[in-house]
Amino acid sequence: MNHMPLVFYIFLVFTVLWFAFMTYLSHQDGEHTRRTSRELAEKLSFLEVDVGLLNSKLRKAAHVVVFAVFTILLGVTLRLGGYSHWGVIGVVLWRYIDEATKPLIQGRHFSWGDVGLNLIGVVIGGMALALTSWVL
Numbered sequence: 001m002n003h004m005p006l007v008f009y010i011f012l013v014f015t016v017l018w019f020a021f022m023t024y025l026s027h028q029d030g031e032h033t034r035r036t037s038r039e040l041a042e043k044l045s046f047l048e049v050d051v052g053l054l055n056s057k058l059r060k061a062a063h064v065v066v067f068a069v070f071t072i073l074l075g076v077t078l079r080l081g082g083y084s085h086w087g088v089i090g091v092v093l094w095r096y097i098d099e100a101t102k103p104l105i106q107g108r109h110f111s112w113g114d115v116g117l118n119l120i121g122v123v124i125g126g127m128a129l130a131l132t133s134w135v136l
Contacts, residue, residue: 008080015073022066026098030107037062063117064124067095071125085129091122 025033041055075085095118102108 004081008077011073011077011080015070015077018066018070018073022070023098025062025066027101027105029105033108060117063114064121067091067118067121068125068128069121071122072128075125075129079133085133088122088126088129091125092119095119095122 028036037059038051038055041051041058044054044058045051047054071088071091074091075088078085078087096115099110099115099118102110
């Protein structure tokens with residue numbers, strides 16, 4: 001019987017939790033998501049940056065960060081499980097599906113710009129995986 005190392009299961013749990021977290025954030029109604037990001041921008045007001053501008057930058061950065069982290073977690077989980085890390089290609093499809101479901105949510109809309117930001121996150125995560133595979 002093949003036993004996966006404990007670290008595989010730890011990464012699997014983190015990957016599933018991150019996917020659930022990012023999907024939850026992505027599928028909140030428009031009012032809730034705007035209020036949440038605005039509150040975060042206000043808490044960072046000590047940076048002495050216009051809160052509206054900071055809010056806009058945070059919302060864009062969130063797309064990149066959540067998809068980069070998800071791509072890395074999934075890639076590491078697949079590697080640890082003995083699977084091809086090429087499975088992360090599925091994240092490229094998910095980044096579109098995630099955005100395509102937005103019109104089904106009150107106060108949300110589809111945005112090609114957000115699809116592009118999601119893709120940037122996937123590429124950054126993929127590059128991090130590629131660098132670690134060369135190093136390790």
